[in-house]
Amino acid sequence: MDTVEILARLVAFQSVVGTPNAAIVDWIRTYLEGLDIHVTVLPGPEGDRSNLFATIGPRDVAGYVLSGHMDVVPAAQPNWSSEPFTLRRETGRLYGRGTTDMKGFLAAALAAAPELARANLSRPIHLAFSYDEEAGCRGVPHLLARLKELCAHPLGAIIGEPSRMQAVRAHKGKAAARVTIGGRAGHSSRPDIALNAIHAMSKVLNTAVDEAQKLTRxxxxxxxEPPYSTLQVGIISGGLALNIVPDNCRLELEARGIANAKPEELLAPVRRSAEILTQQGFSVEWTPLSVYPALSLAKEALLATLLEEITGRPSLAAVSYGTEAGLYQAAGIDAIICGPGDIDRAHKPDEYILEDELDECRRTILALAMRCARA
Incomplete structure (x- = not known):
C-alpha cells in the first residue's frame, strides 16, 4: 500500500480524542505484523484506549523513536466541503480530519515500514503511536512508563507533529485545570441568605487576569512568541436563571511556560485564591486536566544535527504549540519535532496535507533508516 492509501484507511477511523480507539490500533497492528514487525499493544487505564509500540530491527540496541498520536480533534464544524472522515484527493491536496494533525506522519511511517523491515537495520527504528494527545498528552506517559521493557534506551525521539518537515528544538510546557465552586442557591430577591458562586468565582478570575498580566513582565x-509564559481563562459557566442565585460556577484555565518555568506552578496563585473561598462557606474543587513539560533541545545536540542532515534544512529554535516531545525529554530521551504538514491547517474544517509533504516525510524516514543500517 502506498502512503495515500494508508492515509485514507487511517482517516476513515473516527479516532476522536477521548473515545475508544481499538479499531485503528487493530488495523495498524495487523498491517505491521503482516510485515513480520514486532508489535506491542499497551492498554491505558481507561480500559478502552491503547498505545501501540513497534520495533523494526534489534530491540536490545539503542535506536530512534518515531512518535505520533492516533487521535484527532472532533470534526463537528458545519462548513466542511466534504465528509471529514473520508479522504478527498484534489490537485495534490488530501483533505480529511487528521491529515495534517497527525495521521499524515503515521501514514508516511507505515508506508516506509516495508522498506525498513527489509533494511537489516543495525540500530532499530521504533514506532510509538499514542492516544489522547489532543486532551493534553494523556496516553504517552503510560507508554513511556513501560519503555524499559520494550527496548533499549533510545538515542532520540522524533515527534512527527506538523512542522513543514523542518526540525524544531523547543516548545512551551502546559498545564490546564478546572475550578468548580459550589455555593447556595436562593431567590434573587434574597441574595443575603444565599451564596453566589459566580460572584465568588470573580475573585478567582481576577487573580487569573492579574497573574497573566504579571507574566508579560x-x-x-x-x-x-510571545517570549514569556502565559496564562489564560478559556471557559467560564454557571447559573440557571437570572432570578436564581447561582450555586455553581465552573472555570477552566491554562498556563504555558517557557523552558525554565513549570506551568503547574504558574497556576498555583489562582488555585490559592480559589481555596480561600472555603473560609466563606463555598465548596471548591480543583481538577487538573492536563500537564506536559516544555521541550528544550540544544542546537548542537546530536539529534538536532542528524535531523538537519537528513532533511537538508536548518532546525528551528521553537514553536508556539505543544507536543509529546517534552515528555520524552523528561524521560531522559532527546526529542525533536519534525513532521509533514502545517500546524495552521490543523483543527479546522477542510484540514489537508500535500501529497508532496507526505513523500518528503517518507523519504526522510528512509534516510534515517540508511543511517541506522550503517551505524
Missing part, C-alpha cells in the same frame, strides 16, 4: 525567552 518576564522572565523572557526570545525564541518563543
Amino acid at each position: 518576564g522572565p523572557f525567552d526570545l525564541v518563543f
Whole structure:
C-alpha cells in the first residue's frame, strides 16, 4: 500500500480524542505484523484506549523513536466541503480530519515500514503511536512508563507533529485545570441568605487576569512568541436563571511556560485564591486536566544535527504549540519535532496535507533508516 492509501484507511477511523480507539490500533497492528514487525499493544487505564509500540530491527540496541498520536480533534464544524472522515484527493491536496494533525506522519511511517523491515537495520527504528494527545498528552506517559521493557534506551525521539518537515528544538510546557465552586442557591430577591458562586468565582478570575498580566513582565525567552509564559481563562459557566442565585460556577484555565518555568506552578496563585473561598462557606474543587513539560533541545545536540542532515534544512529554535516531545525529554530521551504538514491547517474544517509533504516525510524516514543500517 502506498502512503495515500494508508492515509485514507487511517482517516476513515473516527479516532476522536477521548473515545475508544481499538479499531485503528487493530488495523495498524495487523498491517505491521503482516510485515513480520514486532508489535506491542499497551492498554491505558481507561480500559478502552491503547498505545501501540513497534520495533523494526534489534530491540536490545539503542535506536530512534518515531512518535505520533492516533487521535484527532472532533470534526463537528458545519462548513466542511466534504465528509471529514473520508479522504478527498484534489490537485495534490488530501483533505480529511487528521491529515495534517497527525495521521499524515503515521501514514508516511507505515508506508516506509516495508522498506525498513527489509533494511537489516543495525540500530532499530521504533514506532510509538499514542492516544489522547489532543486532551493534553494523556496516553504517552503510560507508554513511556513501560519503555524499559520494550527496548533499549533510545538515542532520540522524533515527534512527527506538523512542522513543514523542518526540525524544531523547543516548545512551551502546559498545564490546564478546572475550578468548580459550589455555593447556595436562593431567590434573587434574597441574595443575603444565599451564596453566589459566580460572584465568588470573580475573585478567582481576577487573580487569573492579574497573574497573566504579571507574566508579560518576564522572565523572557526570545525564541518563543510571545517570549514569556502565559496564562489564560478559556471557559467560564454557571447559573440557571437570572432570578436564581447561582450555586455553581465552573472555570477552566491554562498556563504555558517557557523552558525554565513549570506551568503547574504558574497556576498555583489562582488555585490559592480559589481555596480561600472555603473560609466563606463555598465548596471548591480543583481538577487538573492536563500537564506536559516544555521541550528544550540544544542546537548542537546530536539529534538536532542528524535531523538537519537528513532533511537538508536548518532546525528551528521553537514553536508556539505543544507536543509529546517534552515528555520524552523528561524521560531522559532527546526529542525533536519534525513532521509533514502545517500546524495552521490543523483543527479546522477542510484540514489537508500535500501529497508532496507526505513523500518528503517518507523519504526522510528512509534516510534515517540508511543511517541506522550503517551505524
